[in-house]
Amino acid sequence: MPGPAILTGQAVGETIPAQTPHAVSVSLPTWRSNVGYEEGEEWVMSKMKTGYPRFFIHKEIEKFALAIHEQFGSPSEKVMLFPSQCIALRCSTFINEQILHLNKGAVRIIALISDPEKETQDMKCVCPQIFAVFFPSEHWSTAKAFWQHSGDGVSSRRAEYCHGLFKEGLLVIKISTDDPQSLKKGPRRYRKSITQDSASNGQSDIVESQEDLPEDKAGGLFIEERFGRNLQLKFASNAKLAIKKRIAGSLTADVALEDALKVGKDEERTRQVPGFSEDDIYLYPTGMSSIFNTHRSLMVARGHLKSISYGFPYVDTLKILEKFGPGCLFYGRGSIEDLDALEHKLESGEKFLSLFCEFPGNPLLASPDLTRIRCLADKYGFVVVVDETIGNFLNVNVLPYADVVVSSLTKVFSGDSNVMGGSAILNPNGPYYEQLKRTWSHEFQDNYWVEDAIFMERNSRDFVPRIERININAEAICDVLRLDPRVKQVYYPKHNPTQPFYDICRTTNGGYGGLLSATFFSREDAVAFFDNLATAKGPSLGTNFTLSSPYVILAHYQELDWAESFGVERDLLRFSVGLEDTAALIETFRQALAAIPQR
Structure with a gap:
């Protein structure tokens, strides 16, 4: 069957897909608009309806934060919103550690929860709460760094829902303090109620969301009635269980939620690790x-030891390892020589907490030697964390080599570019499993907002056939680019010197994924190709539609020389291939190649 039409034609700043209120990508259709975004140029920034959620504060979050600020803040403060007390405290600690001269009380936290006297049964199901961190305005970039690196800020759907409650006077202050550390002393008596009058005071200039819940649904009885689906909040726990079953590989049938938990286990695709279950x-x-x-x-x-980042990583993974804890040892090329150097350092007696790597890496699509890494970990006592986002478990089985497997569900697991999500999996056969299981039992908080879980569950139902088609399309585009003399280099797991490492982990029916990158012989050629490529263009990957970007410009604009020092060219283009008709995609890429001037 032919695939969907190629998504194209969005204006600068439009959501991708268009008219998607909670989209996770935004249209930057030309090379100039990408540079303009990174430079903060007004002609781009003024048109931004959204952006990638960890880099761009969603308009719904911004409106809610403004309402809270106007009610409880001062002109010299800004505010960021988080879903739990622990996360708010981490943000406060991060700001105070980064800005050493801050006065005590400069960072404070206000907690908003549903009024127990007005709480409906459905509100109890979702436990709506917001923790607002107030800080001096001049330190916005520091607070924003925590938001970006941690990924723990409120989601736009949580903000939209809780803002509705706030406006209806259904939230109360649980705690208000100038000393965030006092939150650890436990909850106080419920105090000041936020009335409709006080919540709206001084907010006449705020533009209300067109998607605010109807007044008769302010208590949250149905979160999607405005879309005609009547999906009750109480189904969220089942949605999360179905998501886990799909991540485990035990649920691969494309069925509705009410049937998903009744379907028998898909033994062929379940992750091949003895003792593994959804509980991990x-x-x-x-x-x-x-x-x-x-x-x-x-x-x-395991204590505060340095970690290892092996291979060129996604930008925030490295920042996390560098900024949170004692730092990290970075092997940016992910080469055999890098592993040799690491082994030499380990032999000298130096101890490490963990090794983080991606399988395959982004954007060069190289695959680390997980067999050797596992051997080194067992011999020298460190934890192996593998990010399988790019490969995905239908194509590769990396769990036997890892202690923890992490993934962004936002990408191909969802596909629809309208919801965020992530997962971590513990290997029950790993040497640290019992220790990690105990730690997760008291450290893990379920902060996945119910609406997001419901959308994620629905999006992921057809995950299996989508991956199969995307694999086919990506290989076809890879072949087109590799055979064209105007293309300098194509990066794809199948045609990478590290392909043998990939194939060791490749599943029986697995392919090489939907992501590939290419470089050209000059910037002019790269710009000509990109500007004439008739696909959607913006951040993110794994979408059901083909999505292209000058990836290094977007991810490493402030450190382009640094990226090039590890073999990642600044003008590299990255393509996340979608579900479209294969012949139509091939023609689209050929037309863009034809736009490169003849020399």
Whole structure:
């Protein structure tokens, strides 16, 4: 069957897909618009309806934060919103550690929870709560760094829902303090109620969301009635269980939620590790949250030791390892020589907490030698954390080599580019399993907002056939680019010198994934190709539609020389291939190649 039409034609700043309120990508359709975004140019920034959620504060979150600030803040403060007390405290601690001269009380926290006297049964199911961290305005970039690196900020759907409660006077202050550390002393009596009058005071200039819940649904009885689906909040726990079963590989049937938990286990696709079950899977609000909290939990379990980052990593993974804890040893090329150097350092007696790597890496699609890494870990006593986002478990089985497998569900697991999510999986046969299991039992918090879980469950139902088609399309595009003399280099796991390492982990029916990158012989050629490529263009990957970007410009604009020092060219283009008709995709890429001037 032919695939969907190629998604293209979005204006600068439009959501991808268009008119998607909670989209996780945004249209930057030309090379100039990508540079303009990174430079903060007004002609781009003024048109941004959204952005990638960890880098761009969603408009719904921004509106809610403004309402809270106007009610409880001062002109010299800004505010960020988090879903739990623990996360708010971590943000406060991070700001105070980064800005050493801050006065005591400069960072404070206000907690908002549903009024127990007005709480409906459905509100009890979702436990709506917001922890607002107030800090001096001049330190916005520091607070934003925590938001970006941790991935633990509130989701746009949580903000939208809780903002509705706030406006209806259904939230109360649980605690208000100038000393965030006092939150550890336990809850106080419920205090000041936020009335409709006080919540709206001074907010006449705030534009209300077109998607605010109807007044008769303010208590949250149905979260999706405005879409005609009547999906009750109480089904969220089943949605999360179904997601876990799909991540485990035990549920691969494309069935509705009410049938999903009745379907028998798919033995062929279940992760091939003895003793593994859905109980070893933990859901997080974003993929970066799964990485951040894995690193944090490992330090709780095994102490504050340096970690190892092996291979060129996604930007925030390295920042987490560098900024949170005692630092990390970085092997950015992920080469055999790097492993040799690491082994030499280990032989000298130096101890490490963990080794983080991606399988395959982004954007060069190289695959680490997990067999050797596992041997080194067993011999010298460190934890192996593998990010399988790019490979995905239908194509590769990395769990036998890892202690923890992390993934961004936002990407191909969802596909629809309208919801965030992440997961961490513990290997029941790993040498540290019992220790890690105990640590996760008291460190893990389920902060995955119910609406996001419901959307994620629905999106992931057809995960299996989507992966199969994406594998086919990506290989076809890879072949087109590799055979064209105007293309300097194509990066794809199948045609990488590290292919043998990939194939060791490749599943019986697995392919090489939907992500590939390419470089050209000059910037002019790269710009000509990109500007004439008729696909959607913006951040993120794993979408059901083909999505292209000048990846290094977007991810490493402030450190382009540093990226090039590890073999990642600044003008590299990255393509996340979708479900479209294969012939149409091939023609689209050929037309873009034809736009490169003849020399």
